[in-house]
Amino acid sequence: MTEFRSPDQEVSRLRVRLVVAGVFMLLCLSLLAARFVYLQVMRFDYYHTRAEDNRIALVPVPPNRGAIVDRNGKVLARNFAAYTLDITPSQVEDLDETIDRLAEIVDISDYDRRRFKKFREESKFFESVPIRTKLTDEEVARFIARRYLFPGVDVQARLFREYPQGDLLGHVVGYMGRINNRDVDHIEARGETANYRGTEHIGKRGLEESYEAELHGKTGSEQVEVDAGGRKVRLLSRRTAVPGNSLILTVDAGLQAVAHQAFGERRGALVAIEPSTGGVLALVSSPSFDPNLFVDGISVADWKGLNESPDRPLLNRAIYSAYPPGSTFKPFMGLAGLSTGKRTPQQAIADPGFYVFGGHRFMDDKIGGHGMVDLHTSIVQSCNTYYYMLANDLGIDGIADFMRPFGFGQLTGIDLPGEADGVLPSPDWKRKRFKKPGQQKWYGGETISVGIGQGYNAYTPLQLATALSALVNDGVVFKPHVVKYVVDPQTGARREVEPKPIRQIPLKPAHLAAVRAAMVDVNKTGTGARAFAGAEYSAGGKTGTAQVYSLKGTKYKEGNVAERLRDHSWFIAFAPADKPRIALAVLVENGGFGSRSAAPIARQVIDYYLLGKRPAGQASEDEDAPADH
Structure with missing residues (x-):
């Protein structure tokens, strides 16, 4: 029998269902409305920015890097x-x-x-x-015609x-290289991350590295609208990048070229300084390298050729390599003798051709000696015996104390990276240098060797040129610098890198005059006379020969020694003699006598700087040049 439901009951159930459904729908709509309010009102700024970011891209605009030119405006580094x-x-x-x-x-x-x-x-x-x-x-x-086929490529x-200028100023200018992880760490440590957005290269050596903050400039930005593929549609706004400052150097590229050519295939270094300012006129390290090789990422073959060459072209010999100065040390020793009262200009010693100390005979270069030798003759003829005796009288502490103010054995502070401090020997230095007690003791015989620029002495060509500049500049020591002006490319305003006197060495004019007069005669009648024969100006100089390895009592014969074990050739010079405008130090590695290898290079450089004379060809070495030490 079929059961019939009451109409009232059905209506009541329907009403309940409708109420439940209505409440459920109202709850859902309330949730949607709340979410809508949250997204459209409370989080409007956040999502509006996100939406704009999807449509608008902020693109960094790297600045134009500053140029580098020499003192005469010749371009050394530029952009293309x-x-x-x-x-x-x-x-x-x-x-x-x-x-x-x-x-x-x-x-x-x-x-x-x-x-x-x-x-x-x-x-x-x-x-x-x-x-x-x-x-x-x-x-x-x-x-461009097929770009649509390559997403992610543009x-x-x-x-x-x-x-x-290629390899002419490789060590001075340096080069640019791609930013690596170590560079990123340095940039972050300086708090300059934002300024390097969009920049892929940074200065690695030379001025490109040391003046990076000046050359780089300030990064700009572009606000651009992009399509779904990330490509630019239109430019919305722009913050212009500020170009980097340019550098005008103290270096004369013409002088640098003469010096560079004078070395030829030989290894060595030259530093020429303007004594009255400390401005570097030329800085040569031979062989050099072409910084253009690094611009686009150096090839494996080129890097191997530079890095594995026995001539080490990447080594900046002018400021990093330290060598015994040989007899170029003698003018400073002579000045030390005068300044301390251990010698007078007229005081003479008898030179039998050797000096005996502690049972050891220290030999002079001239068999039978130079006879009676005073300060003038000791420098002109490069008499070792005179300085053996003087070194013993001064003592090693006396030598170190006198030489230190000239900058020997310490950083000069030049505005180039990678400078070495060299070695000014002293008992204190030896105690710090060696670990074994037996090696830490200073022996009197070591002082004798120091007196002629041998032994533990080790100085860079830059240090020797700086010290010579002080000697001819009445004892005023200037900080050497390569940059003369920093130039704002937008306004043209120049900011001078002002010459900085580091110290004034208290030296008597009469003592300085005596030493300089002897150095002038070196180029007239002494060991530098052949190289400076016929010069149209008066120049002072001093030759030097530095041992590469110990002879152990045997006589040195160049022809019997491997080329890379031969003596180094030194020459220091200044001109004009009465009011020096240039002071320089020249080193030729394994070049033998300074009068034969280094002095002719100095002559060519000074001829060009004072007279504008450019040599027709490379100067030949003179096998008959007088010996020097």
């Missing part, structure tokens, strides 16, 4: 624009396949692939990395560094 083909790895599914397909459009060599791999390892995943640089206009056109206009 070129196109690169960049890949953003995060936007590419198969890198190898993409590169292979790109190689069908533009030329991509094995070197390009290796460089891309190296750069990619040094970069963040989302950063673009160049696979090809310096594209031709034709290559750019071919790629053509970029970039600035590249160029060094028009």
